[in-house]
Amino acid sequence: MTASPHVIFDRVSFSYGDRSVIPELILALSERRVGLIGSNGSGKSSLLRLIHGLAQPTGGTVTTVGLNTKTDRKKIPSRVGFLFQDPDRQIIFPTVGEEIAFGFEEQGMTRQEARREALAWLSRYGKSHWLERGVQELSEGQKQLVCLISVIALQPGLILLDEPFASLDLRTRLAFARQLEALPQPLIMASHDLDFLARFDRILWLENGRIHADGPPEEVLAAYDAAARAQPEIIP
Ligand SMILES: Nc1ncnc2c1ncn2[C@@H]1O[C@H](COP(=O)(O)OP(=O)(O)OP(=O)(O)O)[C@@H](O)[C@H]1O
Ligand SMILES: [Mg+2]
Structure with missing residues (x-):
């Protein structure tokens, strides 16, 4: 405790x-x-x-x-990660790479750094080929994986x-x-x-x-x- x-x-x-x-x-x-x-x-x-x-x-x-x-509502998203039950309520960007990179940009990385970091996280799950994939082309489980990676990657x-x-x-x-x-x-x-x-x-x-x-x-x-x-x- x-x-x-x-x-x-x-x-x-x-x-x-x-x-x-x-x-x-x-x-x-x-x-x-x-x-x-x-x-x-x-x-x-x-x-x-x-x-x-x-x-x-x-x-x-x-x-x-x-x-x-x-x-203090506005301060919470940078400190607390949230995975929605329904991935479609979580996803805001068209591609997997953008979706994962967004949080890194919010943390102050350049677009290029954020994209590199997103690729590194996708690679950990053997999904580096998803970087340019349209999120809406993924299955429910695949979307859920993208959302989970997005949350965990930011280390809230x-x-x-x-x-x-x-x-x-x-x-x-x-x-x-x-x-x-x-x-x-x-x-x-x-x-x-x-x-x-x-x-x-x-x-x-x-x-x-x-x-x-x-x-x-x-x-x-x-x-x-x-x-x-x-x-x-x-x-x-
Ligand atoms: N947008 C909404 N408008 C009105 N009532 C809602 C809304 N969302 C949930 N509720 C009601 O609030 C109660 C709790 O719902 P909640 O989604 O928190 O349950 P849950 O335990 O997460 O269920 P589940 O296991 O199905 O995910 C339910 O009675 C539900 O009908
Ligand atoms: Mg529920």
Whole structure:
């Protein structure tokens, strides 16, 4: 556990219009690896969006890496990486090279340096031939890989990942899992991949925007698995 929490929720509530998604949440996260699990619609993506300041609380305060997500919102993207659940919401440039290079340019590199760096990162995954590829010509899993590389390459102080493995093939998933495990920065990750989360430090199980269980993976994942198996009839 690190000394000070990298995320603090102080009596945070969140609604879409008049629909309450998170009633009231008090939370401090200081572990290196935090996993978010829960049914579809339980609030995992909403929680990650609140942490990054992409969504603003209806009540209360979110503090991420020491920054108030409302008043310091503009400072957060350079400190905190965010991988969207849907790559199409993340991608803004036409080519893979431009997409990855953009963050490096934002960090002050020249266009040429940024392009070189993007190529180096693509090469690590055996994808140097993707540099000029149109992002929209890639498959869902390939797009997800480009987005993951874009986030990790910038080496942010905190990384938020919303179901990063959903569309990746087994080999790419294993390669990425190994890399995520080796990263020094703290990670907060929503996932349905319970095997990967088993090595995390802390698991939050959300249901209806509330924390249903919170603890080490051996307890929380086992309870989640048992609950899902005990109620298979709720799955249509
Ligand atoms: N843009 C939106 N407008 C209105 N309601 C929304 C919107 N996005 C999400 N919600 C609602 O907020 C709740 C939480 O959604 P959220 O996307 O955070 O869940 P999740 O746990 O990430 O689900 P999943 O496992 O399917 O990704 C759901 O009830 C959902 O219907
Ligand atoms: Mg989600």
